[in-house]
Amino acid sequence: MNGAVEIVSGALVVLGSLFVLAGGIGALRMPDFYTRIHGASLTDSLGPVLVLGGLMLQAGLSLVTIKLAAVLLFLMVTSPTASYALANAALLAGLRPAEMDATTRAGVINQEEDSA
């Protein structure tokens, strides 16, 4: 393992963890539920990519890297699905986003009744 790779991978991991931290702050600071999901999604998008990417660099070309890539791939597939399911569950329970456009509001409610 040469020094440059070490430094780059360390920097990626730290940068990613800062995005993760920002996501935590976002989930705490944002004003309403739907905007909080946006805040939290900082944690779910670039954070894992950078952290796991950095670790992959550190592991080099090995089975560990492949396992990390699998973890990353599954995270990238599942976390937006979870966010969608969460937002939809809240919508279904009658939690309305703040400052909603009047026309789309009607559209969403109609759709919801059709599907139920």
Add this chain to the structure above:
Amino acid sequence: MRLLRLLLVIVALFTVWLLWGGLYKTPVLQLGILSCALVAWLMLRMAEPDQQKYNWRLAYRLPHYWLWLLGQMVVSNIQVLRLVLGPRSALSPVLVEVDAQASNKFALALLGNSITLTPGTLTIDIDDNKITAHCLTAAAAQSLQAGAMSRRVARVDPD
């Protein structure tokens, strides 16, 4: 033909098994092949008559799309990072509808999840090929409605 597909699925699953494993002893590999066959059989039992066939061309189109998506993620992450740390008055949450250009299930799910993966936009509902997205700012909504992502997805998996 159907048998060939099944065999292909087993081979694919077994490749994943080998890549996870790193342990290549005969009994484990034998049990591995049996496991892959069992999973393939269960997949067959789970299959729906209306389900979409796997499009093998995705294998090289998807990575290309992911690279583009990664770029989008970097841009939008930095934007949302500013919003998170900045004043609340910068927020102007809005709901918009986006038209998906490809209407098959995989493309819709890919588009929906891509919208969620780029912070600042969040898929909250899908109806036919209209996606309702919650956007953190009007600017994010506008760039989403410009439709670059929808066009890219349509190119990855056209109808």
Add this chain to the structure above:
Amino acid sequence: MLLIAAIAILVTMALALARALLGPSVYDRVLAVNMFGTKTVLLIAVMAFAMGRTDFLDLALAYALINFIGVLAVLWFSHQHHLRNQSHSGTESGDEHSGDRQP
């Protein structure tokens, strides 16, 4: 380096826990659980490298694969609740389990 990352993730966990305790809606708590899951995967990965036990990555893989099922179950629960409210009372939507209920 790995240690800084681990600390940042731990602080984020504390923040997520704060969100879970504050609520106010039950869905904020679900959001917190979901965030916690992602963070767990990352902390396991980082600590596996810090401790030199990369064979423990199976644990991260398990979480990455199955952690979202809980959130899907929440959607399933809300959906069934919604259906039941509609069929029993005929009111327009399931406000009974609405978001801004205090614990």
Add this chain to the structure above:
Amino acid sequence: MTTLLIGVFLLLLLVITAVAIVRSTDLFSGVMLSGIFSLLMALNFFLLDAADVALTEAAVGAGVATVLLLAGLKLTPSTEARARPVRPIAIIVVAIIALLMIYASFGQPSLGDPTAPAQTHVAPWYIENTPELVDIPNIVTAVLASYRGYDTLGEVFVVLTAGIGVMFLLGGGRGKPFSRLHTDPPQGLSHYLIPKVIARMLAPFILLFALFIQFHGEYSPGGGFQAGAIFVAGMILYALVRGEDKALAVIPPHVLLWMSAGGALLYGSVGLLGIAMGGQFLEYSVLADNPVTGQHIGIIVIELGVGLTVTGVLLSIFHAFAARD
């Protein structure tokens, strides 16, 4: 040292979560907080190098527990019943017992103490003799499946008994293990497109991962309990998305019952086979000419039994809850 500090921090969060669970009267919030509790427990086990236990906690806590609790919550009101005021005598009794237990804990060897009896007699014996007697890298599996095979057999029967209990309480009687009062409107999330597509993509990987854990138990963290729980998580994912009826069509109720009982039976028969081959109950060394090979065969078969029972029971419990209205 840093691991210790991280562990203490996580334990702190754990205490906060536990207090919040006790204090919240909203059951839904309680379920969500117990999800966080489970994640914290798993992390603590992981930091203590107990990867097998951490994997169990992960498999049960993330995949199955939340779903089962929500399925149970479907049948109950959503807030906790008001508790009766606690009598002073009860508080006094609890306080005394708590103090006694804390006092007794000073008599215990501290965590990781090298002079503790467990470290000086039992553990070194396992560590020294496992390579020779059982010859598998994961000593936890050797302890669980071979040295303490009786205990594990007992655990399997506990799981089976729990399953039978739930069947009696919630099931629909003879020949109808899962009562279904109505199948209309359609259950499941089948008109939610993203979960449907993603579940179809991921379910095979979850099932494959479960079997991977099952058959790598001797070499890396895992084994029958973890594999069973992860397999069930995969099937529950399918059931949530497509509806329980579809999931019951993939693995029918009678197969589930056969799996539950058959797994325990398989485990017990390996024990009896040991007697038949001239050894003792659950002595695997006599199963093959070479004692070490015999151990390997025994461990693989009983782990399979454990996996079958756990899968059958957990999935039956899920269906029993989900089928009730």
